[in-house]
Amino acid sequence: MGSQHAKGDKASKEEAEKQLRLHAAGIFDGRFTVRFENDDGGAVISLYLEVEEPRSQLPAFLTQALFTPKWMGWRYVITKCPMGYIDAILESTREDDY
Numbered sequence: 001m002g003s004q005h006a007k008g009d010k011a012s013k014e015e016a017e018k019q020l021r022l023h024a025a026g027i028f029d030g031r032f033t034v035r036f037e038n039d040d041g042g043a044v045i046s047l048y049l050e051v052e053e054p055r056s057q058l059p060a061f062l063t064q065a066l067f068t069p070k071w072m073g074w075r076y077v078i079t080k081c082p083m084g085y086i087d088a089i090l091e092s093t094r095e096d097d098y
Helices: 013-027 060-066 085-090
Strands: 032-039 042-050 074-081
Touching: 013 032, 013 042, 013 060, 032 085, 042 085
Parallel strands: 042 074
Antiparallel strands: 032 042
């Protein structure tokens, strides 16, 4: 049996990323980024949010504004990460540190 997330039309990666960035920028004041990644279920669009305390829940207004299982047809994941993570890990060009 196939995943329910795989069914239906999907926007292009470029359009889905553009729209998610615009949406997040309109409601989140902190640093964030959008990435397409793969897991055991296939492709997923991920929204990374830098927050002071990743273990804490997002404020209710952010949860209501951001939470949905799919974004423009793509499986969608929100990941809270510590401050500085996006620049240091996700968008770093340094490759000799592992």
